[in-house]
Amino acid sequence: xxxxxxxxxxxxxxxxxxxKGGITEISDLIRVTKAYKEWRLNVFKRDGFKCIICGxxxxxxxxxxxxxxxxxxxxxxxxVEQAEAHIPLWNLSNGRTMCETCxxxxxxxxxxxxxx
Numbered sequence: 001x002x003x004x005x006x007x008x009x010x011x012x013x014x015x016x017x018x019x020k021g022g023i024t025e026i027s028d029l030i031r032v033t034k035a036y037k038e039w040r041l042n043v044f045k046r047d048g049f050k051c052i053i054c055g056x057x058x059x060x061x062x063x064x065x066x067x068x069x070x071x072x073x074x075x076x077x078x079x080v081e082q083a084e085a086h087i088p089l090w091n092l093s094n095g096r097t098m099c100e101t102c103x104x105x106x107x108x109x110x111x112x113x114x115x116x
Contacts, residue, residue, distance in 0.1 A: 050097065054102055063103055
């Protein structure tokens with residue numbers, strides 16, 4: 001959204017302060033694939049588009065019960081193509097619909113396991 005009266009500043013990619021050398025995490029690349037979006041939608045449909053904990057219907061996340069990061073690591077996933085062929089990533093029984101508030105309370109929220 002444009003801010004009225006303020007100039008828009010753009011940078012060529014390599015000059016942008018957020019540029020990291022053209023490296024995008026494999027997990028981020030997977031999360032924008034058709035396969036991931038379909039898995040997410042199917043989890044939501046199965047759970048009736050409601051958080052399985054509190055019943056909220058807004059700000060929903062499709063959470064991997066067994067962590068996404070561990071599935072990638074254990075499957076030695078390095079490419080989107082490998083991820084698309086890795087059946088455990090797309091197992092609906094490993095997914096659950098959670099609102100953002102409930103998801104933040106899980107021990108695996110934020111792509112890392114919390115220490116107990």
